[in-house]
Amino acid sequence: MTHTIVYDAAIIGGGLGGLTLAIKLAQKGHSVLLLEKETYPFHKVCGEYISLESYDFLESCGLNLSDLQVPIITQLGVSAPNGTYLKSELPLGGFGISRFTLDKLLFDLCLKTGVIALQNCKVNTVEFNQNLFTIQSSEGLFKARYTFGAYGKKSNLDIHLNRDFTKEIKQGKSNYIGVKYHIEIPFPDNLIELHNFEDGYCGISKIDGNKYCLCYLSTQENLSKNSNQIKEMERNILFKNPYLKKIFSEAKFLYQKPLVISQVRFEPKPVIEQHVIMLGDASGLIAPLCGNGMSMAMRAADIISKIFPSDLESEKVRADFERQYKKLWKANFSTRLAFGRSFQKLFGSAKITWLVIVLLKPFPSLLKKLIRLSHGEKF
Ligand SMILES: Cc1cc2nc3c(=O)[nH]c(=O)nc-3n(C[C@H](O)[C@H](O)[C@H](O)COP(=O)(O)OP(=O)(O)OC[C@H]3O[C@@H](n4cnc5c(N)ncnc54)[C@H](O)[C@@H]3O)c2cc1C
Known part of the structure; x- marks a missing residue:
């Protein structure tokens, strides 16, 4: 089926980047189409700790976070695989909310703001021709002047767009897996803990509904060494850290099975591909240790919505917009992504993690500075 409307903007992927961009562009009076392959609400592998830098932005999208009474997180605890523990204040802090709740609330706000938001709609191809995009999806063909790729860390579209990083097969330690549970456990409301283990780390913090998110990043190699069995890997690797052993044995697990994703990679990616403007993980995934x-x-x-042009038909305006976005993207994110990748390496091996914690312990202000580097200013 071919839809006849030409939208000002089509957004592929309804995660946090796509949903908030859709709301912001619609608030400015643009016609916006959002296409999401899943059906809301749904769970996502994510630590569900959101840095407070985006609190005001989310409220400006129409989300009343104070009414939701989300837990505010102000303290960070980090442990090495042998149990050496370090605690610090979080300079800016964050709040906890499940993606199940948050993405659904934002999807509802999209509809309320006038976005044509389709769920259960998978995009298969995007073509740019004569200054117009044609998007082929499970719900038919759509046309748009501008198209945004907000489809996350891994998608069929990366292969369709022939993105360079899809051609390189990564094995072993540079190929990560993410695992998430929701649990109930006695644990402080205002604390996020990151417990390290060999080639990975596990975060725990409070979310909505009196639940806690327990989420970790490990390597494909760790899993392969344990007969590809999550439980076996947890017993043999994660439980060497006494904090994790305690959490896993005392928690009440709320899913029958964990939510698992594979082939998580952190290499740089181009910000624009064939005129599709990328944002969020589609433009570069940050190591979750940096939490942001x-x-x-x-x-x-927010950046895109502020510079989105009013003349949508001019090729020159498109070229200027693309140039400006690339520049702003670099200014806002490239240092943070590079810092995130280096920080991630420090927490790769059990010995190095222990050493970093022991060295940082007497210098709380240095630790706070490092944490600050991974956070942006409020927007
Ligand atoms: C283990 C782990 C823990 C993390 N913990 C945290 C944390 O605590 N705090 C934090 O800030 N960040 C964390 N992150 C990172 C965070 O989850 C991402 O950076 C964030 O979700 C990116 O948002 P996004 O909108 O780019 O993508 P996503 O939220 O992934 O959304 C992309 C959407 O696109 C959809 N999609 C994909 N392909 C198609 C298609 N072809 N057609 C239609 N729809 C499509 C997907 O279904 C998905 O809903 C973590 C990441 C990992 C791996």
């Missing part, structure tokens, strides 16, 4: 991928996706949405 969600805020970065929303910050990119």
Whole structure:
């Protein structure tokens, strides 16, 4: 089926980047189409800790976070695989909310703001021709003047767009897996803990509904060494850290099975591909240790909505817009992404993690500075 409307903007992917961009462009009076392959509400592998830098932005999208009474997180605890523990204040802090709740609330806000938001609609191809995009999806063909790729860390569209990083097969330690549970456990409301283990780390913090998110990043190699069994890997690798052993044995697990994603990679990606403007993880995934991928996706949405042109038919205006976005993207994110990748390496091996924690312990202000480097200013 071919839809006849030509939208000002089509957004592929309804995660935090896509949903907030859709709302912001619609608030400015643009006709916006949002296409999401899943059906809301749904769970996502994510630590569900959102840096406070994006609190005001989310409220400006129409979300009343104070009414939702989200837990505010002000303290960070980090442990090495052998149990050496370090605690610090979080300079800016964050709040906890499940993606199940948050993405659904934002999807509802999209509809309320006038976005044509389709769920259960997978995009298969995007073609740019004569200054117009044609998007082929499970719900038919759509046309748009501008198209945004907000489809996350891994999608069929990366292969369709022939993106360079899809051609290189990564094995072993540079190929990560993410695992998430929701649990109930006695644990402080205002604390996020990151517990390290060999080639990975696991975060725990409070979300909505009196639940806690327990989410970790490990390597494909760790899993392969344990007969590709999550439980076996947890027992043999994660439980060497006494904090994790305690959490896993005392928690009440709320899913029958964990939510798992594979082939998580952190290499740089081009910000624009064949005139499709990328944001969020589609433009570069930040190591979750830096805790801010969600805020970065929303910050990119904020940037785009502020520079989105009013003349949508001019090729010159498009070229200027693309240049300006690339420049702003670099200014806002490239240092944070590079810092995130280096920081991630420091927490790769059990010995190095222990050493970093022991060295940082007497210098709380240095630790705060490092944490600050991974956070942006409020927007
Ligand atoms: C283990 C782990 C823990 C993390 N913990 C945190 C944390 O605590 N705090 C934090 O800020 N960040 C965290 N992150 C990072 C954070 O989850 C991401 O940076 C953030 O979700 C990016 O948002 P996004 O909008 O770019 O993509 P996503 O939220 O992934 O959304 C992309 C959407 O696109 C859809 N999609 C994909 N392909 C198609 C298609 N072809 N057609 C239609 N729809 C499509 C997907 O279904 C999905 O809903 C973590 C990441 C990992 C891996």
